[in-house]
Each structure stands twice: as structure tokens, then as C-alpha cells.
Amino acid sequence: MARITLANSDAAFDVAEGDTVLRAALRAGLGFPYECNVGSCGNCRFELQEGEVAHLRAEPPAWGERDRARKRWLGCQAAPAGDCRIKVGLQEKYVPLVRPRISGAVLTERHDVTHDIVEFRFRLDDPHPFLPGQYALVDAPGVTGARAYSMCNVAGAGTADWHFQIKRVPGGAATGALFDRLRAGDRLTLDGPYGMAWLREEAPRDVLCLAGGSGLSPMVSIARAAAVSPKLADRSIRFLYGGRTARDVAGEAFLRDLPGWGTRITYEAVVSQPDAPESAGWRGATGFLHEVAKARFGDALKDMEVYFAGPPAMAEATHRMLYEAGVPPERIHFDQFY
């Protein structure tokens, strides 16, 4: 156990063996800035003033020469070798509403969603809630470094069931291990919940969910929770899903059972490669997700609470479109996927 004290605050917290500075701070209820949790975004940088740390991930993409020279480290990857003193700007908005915990979990079920998306259903040994739209760190068997996956279900207090819709990445280490090796009854470790793109039930606005490819899971969770939220009962929920070809299209089946389906809850899919053989017979919308969202909602975007998730190129284009459409930043919610 190592003790971390903060140079610019009275706060202090303990880091257990094998844990990281960021995750331990969040477990202690502190507002340590972060986003991806896998060493790719750089939001969790801190300055090391005393003591020693080492990164779990050998060459995290968000850490470079300048960081090394300025004694800056990544909180999500930094494991302390002993007591440390660090400098970081804690922020109220990062104070976790549900503190993350590590738990063993058993795979209870898995089933195909598309040709390359599988829903994995886990039951935690240590029941724990999460907010719709949040993610967990999953230790795939035999893979170095946990990967982030977002939950697709809704789990309140005392719930042990955390479900994930995961898209296989060709040649991917974690998705390869999960898809090819994990069977019902197998166990692994989950750590969560994490993430800032959770459903804002207090926001009195229509909800727009934009999901591209691997971004299906958190948007399904948000739509499911929004559909049954008394505070959002008179609000519409618009769900747009973007896939490359017709065989990538998914999501509608998870919304059809929700109260308000077909009236206040609507779904539309858009395909970006309509001429591909896998899109034969496709009669729906074509183009990029962000373009179709702009065409469908136009000026109304400014009055919506917008959630989006998906691969980096989709997320970047969507964010730019929302910015140009004048959607206030506080109404745009996403955790960048890497």
C-alpha cells in the first residue's frame, strides 16, 4: 500500500498493490481528471514531486519526451513504488457518483448481435451499480493491460449483472481473447464503473443517441434508462446507428421493447458503404452518421441533450458537426474510444 499526498490540496489517498494513482483516487471519491483509462488521451497527467512510479503500460501513446522531462506521468497507468507527493488539479466534475471497485465476475451468457458484435453478460461477485453510459476495465484472459468496454444494460443498487456489446477488432488482442476463448462459466476481473458520458436525467431536453460501430453498447444503455426515467417521460429519444454496410446494422432490436417505442422513441440506421456487396438490398439512409444527424435534426440539435460513442474518426466528425451546429458543450456527452 502506498500513500499519495497532493501538493496543492489537503487530500490524500492510498493505492493498493497493482492499482494506479488515478483509479485509487477515484475509489477514494476524489475528482481526478481522466477519460480513457488506457493511456491514450493524456487527461490524467500529474506532476510527480516526490517518490517513484512506473507505468503499467510500457509505451502509453499519450506520454512523451516532454512529459518525461517535466516529471509528468499518466495517472491511469502510474503504479507507485512507495509513498509519493503529486500535483494535479482535482475537479468537482470528475468526482465519481459511483466509486469504481474491482470485482471477480463470471460470464453467464454470450450471444451474437451482428457478424462481429457479441453481447457478453457477466455477473459480479461484488454487486455494484453503474450509471447508464459508463464503462468498465475488462481483464481479457492472457492479455496484458485491461481494455475499456461500456455496459449496455441498466444496473441500479444491488445489481450484479453487467452486460457489454463488444465489436471484434481484426487481429485485436483483447477482442480475440474474449471472442475466441471466453465461454459461459469462465471468470475474469472487472473494474468500474468509469466514464463521464452518463445519462443526465435532470436535463429537461429531448435525448439524441448517436452510435457508430463499437459505440452501440453505451448508447443502448442510455436509451434504455432514458425510456423508463420518470424525469424524461415527456421527452423523445432519437437513436441513430451508423455502420459501414447493411450487415453491420444493429440496435433496433434493443429498443423495440421499450415503453414509447415507435412514438417518442425512434431508431434509424445509416450505412456508409451502400455499394459494398454486404449492403445489397439496403433501402435505408446512406452516408456518414454525423451528416445524417445534421440533415434530420438541423436547428433542433441545439435543444437536445446529445450522447455519442464510436471509433475515433466518427467521434471526431460528430463532435465537430455538433460544435458547428451550435450545441452548447455542456449538452454534448462522450468518452473517446481508442
Ligand SMILES: Cc1cc2nc3c(=O)[nH]c(=O)nc-3n(C[C@H](O)[C@H](O)[C@H](O)COP(=O)(O)OP(=O)(O)OC[C@H]3O[C@@H](n4cnc5c(N)ncnc54)[C@H](O)[C@@H]3O)c2cc1C
Ligand atoms: C472509454 C472506452 C469505452 C469503450 N467501449 C467499447 C465498447 O463498448 N465496445 C467495444 O467494442 N469497444 C469499446 N472500446 C474499445 C476497446 O477498449 C478496445 O480498444 C477494442 O476492443 C480493441 O481492443 P483489442 O485489444 O482487441 O485491440 P488491440 O489492437 O490489440 O488493442 C488496441 C487497444 O488496446 C489498447 N491497449 C493496447 N495495449 C494496452 C495495454 N498494455 N494496456 C492498456 N491498453 C492497451 C490500445 O490503446 C487500444 O485502445 C472502448 C474504448 C474506450 C477507451
Ligand code: FES
Ligand atoms: S491517458 Fe489516462 S485517462 Fe486517458
